[in-house]
Amino acid sequence: MKIKTFARHAALCTGLVGGVLAAGAAGAASSSSSSLHFLPMPAVSGGSVKTDSDQQFTIKFGIGLAKSSAQYRGVSYFKKIVEQRSNGHIKVNIFPSAQLGDDLQMTSALQSGTAEMTQPSTSPLIKMVPQLAVFDLPFLFDNTQQADKVLDGPIGQKILKQITDNRNGLVAVGWAENGFRQLTDSKGAIDSPKALHGLKIRTMQSPVQLDIWRTQGANPTPMSFAELFTALDQGTVDAQENPWVTILTSKFYEVQSHATETRHVYTPFITLMSKRFWQRLPKPYQKLIRTASTQMGNYERKVSRDIDKQAKSELKQKGLKITNLTDSQRAAFKKKAQPVYDDFKDKIGEPLFDQVMKATDHSQ
Ligand code: KDG
Secondary structure (H helix, E strand, C coil), X not given: CHHHHHHHHHHHHHHHHHHXXXXXXXXXXXXXXXXXXXXXXXXXXXXXCCCCCCCCEEEEEECCCCCCCHHHHHHHHHHHHHHHHCCCCEEEEEECCCCCCCHHHHHHHHHHCCCCEECCECHHHCCCCHHHHHHHCXXXXXXXXXXHHHHHCHHHHHHHHHHHHCCCCEEEEEEEEEEECXXXXXXXXXXXXXXXXXXXXEECCCHHHHHHXXXXXXXXXXXXXXXXXXXXXXXXXXXXXXXXXXXXXXXXXHCCCEEEECCCCEEEEEEEEEHHHHHHCCHHHHHHHHHHHHHHHHHXXXXXXXXXXHHHHHHHHCCCEEEECCHHHHHHHHHHHCHHHHHHHHHHCXXXXXXXXXHCCCCC
């Protein structure tokens, strides 16, 4: 079983190097043996969108997660809306499991115009868009309502506009949800920062995430998601952190023995389109893409929240030993992470830092 899974993930990594040619292998690899029940896709609302021409458009939409993820479900809903409402004039082809490259590679494919859409976590984009560092601050959001308020309100909308207005070749069309992240490891139960000491943990390519784990006393290594399974399997790293759903659908339970429900960071997904492609789209289709992206984000959030508990209990059944922290245990991690706020306050910059602190009831 383990050997089979290793080969499957190796195929996925080859997919990164070989690009679309390896898509078959990685695509076939991404089907899941989990029994998650997804909320049904809502019906498409709104009529057909007409333009003056009969021009056809094709969107290659690449994502990092597998076919069994909430993300794939959301993007499938986007496809349904866009294809139906454009009367088939826009075709959406979805490439899951990093078949077209990891989050950073996909984003640069959009910039150079070789792919049209992607939906990365905000974290690997911090180098390009420093404001996004704000979402990686540890224990920033207590719950999903707070996250929705910030992302859907003026703060989140301003960030989308800033990314679009920058000359970086991207149009930011909406938010979706990756979710609250939990820790998994292969060493033993972790219920205090002390237990993290020296633990080799993979983080996303984010300076804030690196700082979080260094501050906690662990030994973090940044790595793309596409390389993660193999790194865990070969023991290059002992630990990783991701939402329950990803831990399940990416089969990390096969190479990790323990988990801790830390909820240390809430990661948004950001929906991006290539600006070169955007500029070729007639205005009514641009509007359709924005509307469909909002509807996708809302549905993706619902699905992700609905299956979070299901995924956790399925992981338990699969043998992952899960530690639920008491309030005081969680507070110890939170306290130890506080210096990260000071380290990134200036980099995030005013007024964004203060606005987010206010919106999330933080006292800093
Ligand atoms: O496309 C999304 C994924 O590639 C990635 O962002 C998942 O949270 C993730 C991680 O840990 O890299």
